[in-house]
Amino acid sequence: MTKHIPPPGDGDGDRIIDEPLTEALSRRYLAYALSTITGRALPDVRDGMKPVHRRLMYAMRQLRLDPNTTAKKCARVVGDVIGKYHPHGDVAVYEALVRLAQDFAQRYPLVDGQGNFGNIDGDNAAAMRYTECKLTVAAQLLLDGIDEDAVDFRPTYDGEDEEPVVLPAGFPNLLANGSSGIAVGMATSIPPHNAAELIDACLVLLEDPNADTARLMQHVQGPDFPTGGVIVEPRESMLETYATGRGGIRVRALWEKEETGRGTYQIVVTEIPYQVK
Incomplete structure (x- = not known):
């Protein structure tokens, strides 16, 4: 005969919760969705940044990469970010940094990139060991006041350091640069x-x-x-x-007709819809 073994507890069934399955699933799914949203997928409305972008800005500030200083290798910045604040792959972090430097992706670039940072045709940026970067004036406005208790800090993933919960944001970054993201059950495109x-x-x-x-x-x-x-x-x-x-x-491209001789011509696109290659 099979012996019934009760779940761990004080013997009064304290580990057994009687509730409808739909309620249990919805509550846990919501918790998962919120952790995804706040953890990586959607920007914070206060500074317009996802965690990886905020950590890039803060790491560059800690490295003193201000607009009037000398740029440093992107590999140094990425290394600091993944080592201290963002324990993820270096490729994803570098791609986020590159996008912040592209003037065709950002209305107001937050990173002053030096070297090959890709182009609107879709060509990739050079490896991080070749490119250099520093903050722009717009990024400096986002960070001003961070050393004056303007925002709250929290422990990093390993508890050895601290990082800002949000940037002071003296620049309307969310609407100025826009943002997009896909989370669990919701998305945004600004x-x-x-x-x-x-x-x-x-x-x-x-x-x-x-x-x-x-x-x-x-x-x-x-x-x-x-x-x-x-x-x-x-x-x-x-x-x-x-x-x-x-x-x-809806956005339409602008183009010009350019004569190439011998009765032929070519169409030259001078302005192109956003994020179209």
């Missing part, structure tokens, strides 16, 4: 905008915290893509997109 227009909208909000989307969009005309292009989306559609957070922005 286009870049003109920083001067964003500041004007912020001034309106300071005067009237209840200002609606239509009033703010009198100052923020719409996305401002680093690769140019012409927005062909109707104004009403854009207003609905900004008001609801759902929708899209």
